[in-house]
Amino acid sequence: MSTVARISRVLLVASLLAALRVQAEPVIGVAPLSVGSAARQQALDDALVNAALANGVQVYAMDQSDNGRLAQSGQLRPTRTPTSYRVLREWQGNGLYHIEIDPRFDAPPKALPVVAATASAAVPAATDPAPTPAAAAQTPVAQGCNDPYKRKVLVTPFSIRQPSQSSDVGQFQIGLQAGLTSRLADVGLFSQRGANDIPFTIDPGLSDLRQQPEHVRRMARRQGVQFVVSGIVNDTRAEGERYTYSLGANDVKQGERKASIAIPLIDFFAPGIKAVPRLRRFDVELLLFDGISGALIERRRFDASTGGTVTFAAEEQFGSGSFFATDYGALVSKQMDAMARAAAEQLSCLPFSARVVRVEHGQAYLDAGSLSGLMPGDRLQRYRLKPGSQPVDGLVEGEMLRMGQPEELAGTLTVVQVQPLFAIAVADQGVPEPGDYARSGGRGRPARR
Numbered sequence: 001m002s003t004v005a006r007i008s009r010v011l012l013v014a015s016l017l018a019a020l021r022v023q024a025e026p027v028i029g030v031a032p033l034s035v036g037s038a039a040r041q042q043a044l045d046d047a048l049v050n051a052a053l054a055n056g057v058q059v060y061a062m063d064q065s066d067n068g069r070l071a072q073s074g075q076l077r078p079t080r081t082p083t084s085y086r087v088l089r090e091w092q093g094n095g096l097y098h099i100e101i102d103p104r105f106d107a108p109p110k111a112l113p114v115v116a117a118t119a120s121a122a123v124p125a126a127t128d129p130a131p132t133p134a135a136a137a138q139t140p141v142a143q144g145c146n147d148p149y150k151r152k153v154l155v156t157p158f159s160i161r162q163p164s165q166s167s168d169v170g171q172f173q174i175g176l177q178a179g180l181t182s183r184l185a186d187v188g189l190f191s192q193r194g195a196n197d198i199p200f201t202i203d204p205g206l207s208d209l210r211q212q213p214e215h216v217r218r219m220a221r222r223q224g225v226q227f228v229v230s231g232i233v234n235d236t237r238a239e240g241e242r243y244t245y246s247l248g249a250n251d252v253k254q255g256e257r258k259a260s261i262a263i264p265l266i267d268f269f270a271p272g273i274k275a276v277p278r279l280r281r282f283d284v285e286l287l288l289f290d291g292i293s294g295a296l297i298e299r300r301r302f303d304a305s306t307g308g309t310v311t312f313a314a315e316e317q318f319g320s321g322s323f324f325a326t327d328y329g330a331l332v333s334k335q336m337d338a339m340a341r342a343a344a345e346q347l348s349c350l351p352f353s354a355r356v357v358r359v360e361h362g363q364a365y366l367d368a369g370s371l372s373g374l375m376p377g378d379r380l381q382r383y384r385l386k387p388g389s390q391p392v393d394g395l396v397e398g399e400m401l402r403m404g405q406p407e408e409l410a411g412t413l414t415v416v417q418v419q420p421l422f423a424i425a426v427a428d429q430g431v432p433e434p435g436d437y438a439r440s441g442g443r444g445r446p447a448r449r
Contacts, residue, residue, distance in 0.1 A: 026088055026100055026101065026102050026103075027100070028047060028098055029044060029046030029049075029098070030043050030046055030096045030097065030098050030099075030420060031043035031045075031096065031371070031420055032096060032097075032371075032420045033096060034095070039097035040090070040099065042097075042371065042420075043090075043098060044101070046370055046371075046420075047085075047099055047100070047101045047103075048081070048082055048085065048101070048103065049375075051082050051085070051101070052081045052082060081105075082103035082105055083104060083105060083106045084103075084104045085103045085104065086101065086104075087099065087100075088100040088102055096420070147352060147440060148373045149368075149372055149373040149374070149440060150189060150190040150371070150372045150373050151190065151226050151348075151350070151352055152189075152191075152224065152226050152227070152368065152372065153184060153190065153191045153192075153225055153226065153228070153229050153343070153347070154191075154193075154194045154223045154225040154227070154228050154229065155177055155181045155184065155191055155192070155193050155229045155230070156197050156198055156199060156219070156228060156229070157173050157174065157177045157194075157197075157198060157230075158173060158176055158177065158230060158231045158232060158233050159198050159230075159231075159232045160172070160173060160232075160233040161232065161233060161235070162235070165236045165237045165238075166236045168311060168313075168314070169312050169316060169317070169318050169323070170314075170316060170317040170318065171317050172236075172318045173233075174318070175317065175318025175319040176336070177193055178193060178319060179318075179319055179332075179333075179336050180229070180336050180339060180340060181193045183337060183340035184229070184340050184343060184344070186340065187340050187343075187344040188344060188348070189343070189344055189347065190372055191229075192223065194223060194228075197215075197219055198230060199212055199215050199216040199228055199230055199287075200212055200230070200232075200287070212294070213293065213294025213295060214294060215294070216289045216290075216294035217294040219291070220289075220291025220292070220294075221291075221355075224355065224357070224367040225291055226290075226291050226292075226352070226353050226354075227288060227290060227291055227347055228288075229286070229287070230289070231285050231286045231287050231339075232284070232285045233284050234283040234303075235281045235282075235303075236280065236281060236283070237280070237281055238277030238280045238310055238311060239277060239278060239279055239281070240277060240278030240279060277311060278307055279305045279307045280306065280307075280310035280311075281303070281305045282303075282304055282305070282306075282328075282331055282332055282335055283302075284301070284302050284303075284335065285299060285300070285301050285302075286298070286299070286300045286302065286339045286342060286343065287299055288343060288346060288347065292353065292437065297346070297350075298342075298343075298346045300339075300342055302339055304331055304335060305331075306327050306328055306330070307327065308326070308327030308328070309327045309328065310326070310327060312326070318332075351440050352372075352439065352440040353437050353439045353440075354366040354367055354368035354372070354423075354437070354438045354439075355367050355435065355436070355438075356382075356433065356434055356436040357434060359431070359433060362426065362427075362431075363416075363426055364413055364424070364425045364432035364436070365422055365424055366413075366422060366423045366424075366425060367421075367422060368421075368422070368423060369418045369419045369421045369422045369423045370418045370419065370423075371420045371421060374418050374423045375415065375418060376415055376416055376417060377414070377415065378415040379412055379414050379415075380412070380414075380415070380425070380438040380439055380440055381409065381412060381413075381440075382410045382411045382412060382427065382436055382437070382438055383408065383436065383437045383439055384410050384433065384435065384436045384437065385406070385407055385435070386406040386408045407437070410430055410436060411427055411428055411429040411430050412427070412428045412429075413425040413426065413427055413428075413432065413438045414426055414428065425438065
């Protein structure tokens with residue numbers, strides 16, 4: 001079966017307001033209170049996007065055909081973004097945080113050029129007045145690959161090969177999971193933490209991991225995510241020795257040893273020479289799984305070491321301010337930043353996907369909404385797993401190289417209404433079914449130079 005895809009049109013829609021108008025009407029943004037302290041910022045982001053859309057939109061569209069069946073995907077995105085705003089009022093109700101703002105725009109340029117692709121709107125930071133969009137926009141993680149949608153990812157606890165190596169740091173496994181979750185959100189992914197589910201097991205007799213595709217798929221369906229992020233901590237051991245002066249009877253941490261010096265009158269201070277590790281490693285493998293097929297789509301290793309303060313007292317917790325203030329904590333933080341960037345760079349070039357979780361009166365309910373970047377008017381291609389098909393595995397025994405699940409193109413879904421966590425769409429042909437996938441056309445990875 002062959003699939004032909006083409007970019008069909010990129011055009012500019014006339015401004016919805018007068019061209020020279022520099023002040024818009026007040027707009028309201030909302031966000032679920034369930035996100036905690038981030039609710040206000042998310043509601044403000046939603047209001048700024050709504051204000052931008054009210055001042056002109058840009059259309060990106062793609063047609064795709066499969067055995068005579070046509071499907072389209074498209075996005076409506078603003079051509080201008082607010083340069084400042086004033087908060088008018090804020091309130092809470094029906095499980096949502098509401099914020100109303102008065103946005104302001106700089107005068108538009110004399111001519112708006114036609115562009116080849118649609119970029120997501122830059123959102124000013126939560127200040128009043130807001131900075132210019134150039135200052136407020138996040139640094140793109142993979143230029144040329146991003147579309148406006150936030151992929152949902154589930155971060156599971158990392159498996160630790162040698163737990164005793166990290167026993168001097170409290171909550172090491174949970175802290176690593178929480179730290180990576182927050183960093184993935186910072187780089188533009190819709191991330192959440194999972195329970196103590198790990199999508200693979202470690203067999204000491206094998207040099208590779210035994211993947212569990214069906215377990216990954218179950219987790220993704222249960223949590224409503226597109227991708228599963230996990231990994232394995234290979235090595236956190238301390239190595240070598242260096243020597244330093246020591247005072248205090250309780251000045252010896254795990255992995256250190258001390259030779260006390262008996263000196264009259266100052267024995268109370270327990271002076272001595274302490275042997276401490278010269279350096280400590282942080283060797284971690286990052287694993288990215290596709291939630292639809294359960295296949296492993298990326299495996300990357302992050303291995304580094306540092307000297308200085310690398311051991312900790314028993315009460316030290318992973319992720320605390322004092323932990324990150326140490327040399328080893330700074331190294332771990334840097335490596336988690338690198339892992340988040342690597343995950344975002346990989347996933348931002350894959351098509352966005354949401355699931356149909358309910359069909360009612362001909363309308364399909366998607367498990368992604370405005371917080372994922374969906375907007376009314378967006379068109380998504382509808383796919384479903386091909387009935388009776390078997391998973392595609394690599395040319396090895398077992399499921400270690402699971403490659404994916406065959407799908408068939410079923411048509412197009414057009415988003416007609418969005419809520420923060422879900423959207424309602426209608427089909428152009430056929431009847432949507434729960435379990436169908438709504439997918440963007442995606443963006444190709446830029447050519448290497």
